[in-house]
Amino acid sequence: MKTDDILQSMSIAGDSTSRPRLLVVDDQPINIRALHQVFSEDHEVFMAMNGKDAVAFCERTPPDLVLLDIVMPGTSGLEVCRELKANPFTADIPVIFVTAQDNPEEESACWDAGAVDFITKPINPQTTRNRVRAHLTLKRQADVLRCLAWIDGLTSIPNKRQFDERMQQELRRCQRESIHLAVAVIDIDYFKAFNDTYGHLSGDDCLKNVAQVIHRCMQRAGDIAARTGGEEFTCILPGLDPGGAREIAERIQQAVSALDISHAHGIGNKVTVSVGVGSVVPDLEVSAESLIEKADQMLYAAKHAGRARVCVG
Structure with missing residues (x-):
């Protein structure tokens, strides 16, 4: 934008x-x-x-x-x-x-x-x-x-700066209200191979399309999806327990798959995503970093299990 x-x-x-x-x-x-x-x-x-x-x-x-x-x-x-x-x-x-x-x-x-x-x-x-x-x-x-x-200049969705601020706000609110706070970390599978095969312009188009799909899956007032790395996106999902957060993560995974973007080195020859989810009722000992780390660990588990899947912890 x-x-x-x-x-x-x-x-x-x-x-x-x-x-x-x-x-x-x-x-x-x-x-x-x-x-x-x-x-x-x-x-x-x-x-x-x-x-x-x-x-x-x-x-x-x-x-x-x-x-x-x-x-x-x-x-x-x-x-x-x-x-x-x-x-x-x-x-x-x-x-x-x-x-x-x-x-x-x-x-x-x-x-x-x-x-x-x-x-x-x-x-x-x-x-x-x-x-x-x-x-x-x-x-x-x-x-x-x-x-x-x-705003992220390429994808027009929130950037890491906005994500970090909103994460602190939602963490404090969920601590105060004793409700769940979930974080979903999303990574495009084999994105480096996509860039190497189709070029960086096609890679940018892929990022834009995936970002908009993830953004549209944020349907509740407090939800936010941000681009937090090269091909990495992170969602804040206040009030969702592990089961509810899994539903959103699977919806994102299915929506990206439905884009049907060709990827010769991808799962099923198309662009897919792996998603790691962490969800807790945060007490004062829980930090934003620890919750994101939990989601990152679940993302690693999803990749280790074969990619194109959701893992929740």
């Missing part, structure tokens, strides 16, 4: 069919209603009335921007902001403080916590709209750059 294609797709995703998502955090319903009136026509507006709910919402479905009160019972707005900025999954969400306090110490505390701006109460609707619009524009531009940095 070319840079212009990615920029165009980001533009389409960000136009009027996809309204910006704002989270308003305030313990006073009257303040929430005031901000809802300002933004509800052009934005999706969500609300949280305490810091704990705000953090949970951002971790579950990150909004495009947070409008955050400072003084709240329990967890203060400053603590919420610090917690969001400390989590890589939520660190890039712009936070604008909405405060009735107007003093230098309060301003410094807002900046130190990681805010991008602050607005004083009672709010001026025009000023509030303009500031939010400006920060949403900056975030959208940053998202475009992040997309460019996270």
Whole structure:
């Protein structure tokens, strides 16, 4: 995918069919209603009335921007902001403080916590709209750059950089929720022989086709397939036990075989893949590296057993 294609797709995703998502955090319903009136026509507006709910919402479905009160019972707005900025999954969400306090110490505390701006109460609707619009524009531009940095240039699916970040996010979530996390490592069988026989241009076409097939097999919201090596792809499959992960792996294997790409040195004279799967309910002792290593061991077992198969551990 070319840079212009990615920029165009980001533009389409960000136009009027996809309204910006704002989270308003305030313990006073009257303040929430005031901000809802300002933004509800052009934005999706969500609300949280305490810091704990705000953090949970951002971790579950990150909004495009947070409008955050400072003084709240329990967890203060400053603590919420610090917690969001400390989590890589939520660190890039712009936070604008909405405060009735107007003093230098309060301003410094807002900046130190990681805010991008602050607005004083009672709010001026025009000023509030303009500031939010400006920060949403900056975030959208940053998202475009992040997309460019996270996409594999040849296959147009996530690259290893995005995989590594998502892997850490999903590992923490599965540890917190005590649910399975599965990883599938996929390798194209005898790919070096394919390149040697048909040339690197045909090899690139093969990689593109296999990548898109694997990507289409990621049908649940949390699933991700990435190109993590030359002819290696890795999938993150949250919430799947060994049996469920095997089903996805076998679906990938069958879909690649169905491409029917000729390979004179391949299994059945066509391109096939071997898949190794690791699945655990991770405790705090489990690392991303250890789970990937488990899947790698299963991939080695699949190759040792004759390739074009799935092994699960």
